[in-house]
Structure formats: C-alpha cells, structure tokens
Amino acid sequence: MALNDPSPPAGAAPDWTIPQDWAAYTPAEHATWDRLFERQAKMLPDRVVPEFMAGLDVLRMDKPGIPDFEALSERLMKATGWQVVAVPGLVPDRVFFDHLANRRFVAGNFIRTPDQIDYLQEPDVFHDVFGHVPLLAHPVFADYMQAYGQGGLRADGLGAIERLSRLYWYTVEFGLIRQGGDLKLYGAGIVSSHGESIYALDDPSPNRIGFDLRRIMQTEYRIDDYQQSYFVIDSFEDLLRQTIETDFAPLYAALDGQPDFAVDTLLPTDRIYTHGTQAYARDKIRQSERM
Structure with missing residues (x-):
C-alpha cells in the first residue's frame, strides 16, 4: 500500500522508483x-485460484532466486502490458495510484531476514512479487x-482515500473468491503468508462475507494480525464491472460521517458464508492481558 510523506528518499527518482540492483542480492537473500x-508453491495449488498458478507459470517465477524485475517485466508486458518497478518501501498514496493507473506495479527491492520468515509488517519483495504479480498476468485482474489506480487518483481529489483503501485491502490484499462452489484465495497478503493461507480458508474464527462495495468501505481492517473478516467475490469479471460501473463520488458523499463497522461485525444484510467464532482474536486478547 502507501504512506503519506511526499518526499522521495535519497537515491529515488521523483516517482519513488529506484534500481532493483539485482546483482547486489546475496546468496543468503536468494x-x-x-x-x-x-513452502508456498507446495501448499497453494488446492487453495489458490488457478489463475494465480497460471501466472506463476506464464511468468516463469519458479526459477531459483529473487526474480530480476527487468526480465519479469518483459514477460508481464507481453501478457497484459504491466511492468514491475522497484521502490525502497511504502510510497505516498498519489504516487502509488499513479503507478497503478499506468500499469506499473511498485515492489520493494528488499527481502525479509530469516528471523522474519513468518511475519513482516512492511511488504518486502516476496510479498510484492510472489503475492501480487502472478495475477497481473490475468487480463481481467490486470x-x-x-x-483501482485511476479511482485512487480521483479519490485523492475527493478526500476519500481511506474509504478506497479498504477496497484494496479486502480484495487485492486479503480477498477470497468463490469458484465452483468452493472458496479460494487470491489476495496477496494471504497467498504470501503460510499461516494465513491456512487460516483464511480452514479456521472457524473469521467471518467470510459476500462482497459488497459500500459495506467494505465502511469496514475497518487489521494491519497487525490475521483478518477477523474476509470478503468473498463471485468473479474477477464482476469485481471489475462493479469498479468500472460505480460512480464513486456519490458513494463517498453518502458515507461521509457514517460510522465504521468493527472488524468482526456481521450485519443482517450480509451474505454470510461463515459466521466466525472469533476465537483466534479473543485468544490473542487474553494472551496480551496476561502479559
């Protein structure tokens, strides 16, 4: 996602891009x-959307080592006209949206350390490239x-970035999809996480709720742990259609001043796939209270 300091760090271009410097990666980083x-390639095939696995294949991401963005972008450009550009970390909202609107995906060029193998709060190259890029080879999701990037630029002018960021969070990062009667993973934050790849589908704790654009924009989310609610789309085609056909300005106006829903909220109007127990979150709260 993004942050709100408008000044690029030393060594970055005005659009916050930097050289990936692929040759500088150490054997330990590869x-x-x-x-x-x-680890993820072994456990995902029966859990993730087949479009994700197809993207790994088309982009030849099974080659050993951190992908070279130049070679990766060449294959991705042939598939859908997208490219991957390196950035030092999180970037400002408007920079982020502008890159997306121009079919450029920003990816951190650093990788987590071995002691961070299971959790890293700031997205690294594994989250950004393994998690996000395979689906960019799918024309509809691309x-x-x-x-979304084009909508983000409009939202920036309307003071509605926080509302729109929730759509990104609950689709691009932590989205589920219903395919052939089963729930599948597609959100990058899930597919790049071994633990959440299991939790999001198998654990009884989280709510799993049918996609509703307005509902999502009123719903808070977790940035520090597994999600307490996931939203389930019917198809990438329907997600794209709703995004293109919705006039967001009146929606933002209608939501202005309306209360947000807590992360574990279920509403009478929700299409509920799973009424979660919230046991995982409650256990975490009890553990923190004992410390």
Whole structure:
C-alpha cells in the first residue's frame, strides 16, 4: 500500500522508483526467497485460484532466486502490458495510484531476514512479487488493478482515500473468491503468508462475507494480525464491472460521517458464508492481558 510523506528518499527518482540492483542480492537473500517460494508453491495449488498458478507459470517465477524485475517485466508486458518497478518501501498514496493507473506495479527491492520468515509488517519483495504479480498476468485482474489506480487518483481529489483503501485491502490484499462452489484465495497478503493461507480458508474464527462495495468501505481492517473478516467475490469479471460501473463520488458523499463497522461485525444484510467464532482474536486478547 502507501504512506503519506511526499518526499522521495535519497537515491529515488521523483516517482519513488529506484534500481532493483539485482546483482547486489546475496546468496543468503536468494535462499530466503527460495525457501519462501518452495513452502508456498507446495501448499497453494488446492487453495489458490488457478489463475494465480497460471501466472506463476506464464511468468516463469519458479526459477531459483529473487526474480530480476527487468526480465519479469518483459514477460508481464507481453501478457497484459504491466511492468514491475522497484521502490525502497511504502510510497505516498498519489504516487502509488499513479503507478497503478499506468500499469506499473511498485515492489520493494528488499527481502525479509530469516528471523522474519513468518511475519513482516512492511511488504518486502516476496510479498510484492510472489503475492501480487502472478495475477497481473490475468487480463481481467490486470484491468481491475489499473481501474483501482485511476479511482485512487480521483479519490485523492475527493478526500476519500481511506474509504478506497479498504477496497484494496479486502480484495487485492486479503480477498477470497468463490469458484465452483468452493472458496479460494487470491489476495496477496494471504497467498504470501503460510499461516494465513491456512487460516483464511480452514479456521472457524473469521467471518467470510459476500462482497459488497459500500459495506467494505465502511469496514475497518487489521494491519497487525490475521483478518477477523474476509470478503468473498463471485468473479474477477464482476469485481471489475462493479469498479468500472460505480460512480464513486456519490458513494463517498453518502458515507461521509457514517460510522465504521468493527472488524468482526456481521450485519443482517450480509451474505454470510461463515459466521466466525472469533476465537483466534479473543485468544490473542487474553494472551496480551496476561502479559
């Protein structure tokens, strides 16, 4: 996602891009990527949307080591006209949206350390590239990401970035999809996390709720742990259609001043796939109270 300091750090271009400097990665850093990739590639095929696995194949991301963005972008450009550009970390909202609107996906060029193998709050190259890039080879999802970027530029002018950021969070980062009667993963924050790849589908704790644009924009989210609610889309085509056909300005106006829903809220109007027990979150609260 993004942050709100408008000044690029030293060494970055005005659009916050930097050289990936692929040759500077150490053998240990490549080994960390390989360890993460192997673990996820083994457990995802029956859990993730087939479009994700197809993207890994088309982009030849199963080659050992951290991908070279130049070679990756060449393959991605042929598939959907997107490219991957390196940034030093989180970037300002408007910079982020502008890159997406122009079919450029920003990716951190650093990788987590071995002691961070299971959790890293700031997205690294594994989250950004393994988690996000395979679905950018799917034409419909690629169009959705561009439409989101274009919508973000409009939201910035309307003071509605926080509302729109929730759509990104509950789709691009932590979205589920219903395919053939089963729930599947597609959100990058899930597919790049071994623990959440299991939790999001199998654990009885979280709510799993049918996608509703207005509902999502009123719903808070977790940035520090597994989600307490997931939203389930019917298809990438429907997600793109709703994004393109919705006039967001009146929606933002209607939501202005309306209360937000807590992360565990269920409403009578929700299409509920799972009424979560919230046991995981409650256990975490009890653990923190004992400390």
